[in-house]
Amino acid sequence: MADFATLDELKARLDWTLDADEERIAASALEDASDLARAYAGRDWEPVTAAPRLVRTMVLKACKRYMNNPSGYTQSRAGDETLGWNDGAGDDAGTVRFTRDEQTMLAELGGRKPGLYSVGVSAWGSDVRRYRNRQSWGYNRDIPAGFVPSASGKDIPLFADEEEPW
Structure with a gap:
C-alpha cells in the first residue's frame, strides 16, 4: 500500500x-x-x-x-543534561x-459517524398495515402489527388495532 x-x-x-x-x-x-x-x-x-x-x-x-x-521526552534540561518522560502518552x-x-x-x-441511531423494531411474525394518523399530521404511514409472546402463553397484541395502533 x-x-x-x-x-x-x-x-x-x-x-x-x-x-x-x-x-x-x-x-x-x-x-x-x-x-x-x-x-x-x-x-x-x-x-x-x-x-x-x-x-x-x-x-x-x-x-x-x-x-x-x-x-517521546516530556522534559529536557541543557545545564545538567536532564532528560525525562512520563507515562502521560502511555505505550x-x-x-x-x-x-x-x-x-x-x-x-x-472514513464515513464513521459517532452518535445515536434509531432502529425500527417489530414483533416476530408481524405484517405491515397502512393506517391514517388522524391525531397528528394526517399522513399515511406503514406500521408493523403483530403479537408479542408472554409468560402466560397468550400473545399480547403489539398494537391495539388499526383504529388506535398505540
Whole structure:
C-alpha cells in the first residue's frame, strides 16, 4: 500500500536537513502513520490520491511530531543534561500517533459517524398495515402489527388495532 504523503513533503515541514538514518526513520514513520490513518478511518482509498487532502495533512503532522521528538521526552534540561518522560502518552510515547481529535476526524473522513441511531423494531411474525394518523399530521404511514409472546402463553397484541395502533 502506498503512503498518503511523501518523504519530500515531510522534509519540507521539518526545520533541519535529514541525514541518511533520519530519512530511513522518516520513511518508516510515514508508513506507520498511513497505516494508522487507514485503521482509524476504517477504509482505504485507492489510489491514495483519492483520499481527502486532510488525511495527508494529518499524516504529515503526526510524522513531524514524531520526528521532532522520536524518544517521546516530556522534559529536557541543557545545564545538567536532564532528560525525562512520563507515562502521560502511555505505550504511545515515542511512537507515531494521532491525537484524539485527529482520530475522530479520520473516522469521520472514513464515513464513521459517532452518535445515536434509531432502529425500527417489530414483533416476530408481524405484517405491515397502512393506517391514517388522524391525531397528528394526517399522513399515511406503514406500521408493523403483530403479537408479542408472554409468560402466560397468550400473545399480547403489539398494537391495539388499526383504529388506535398505540
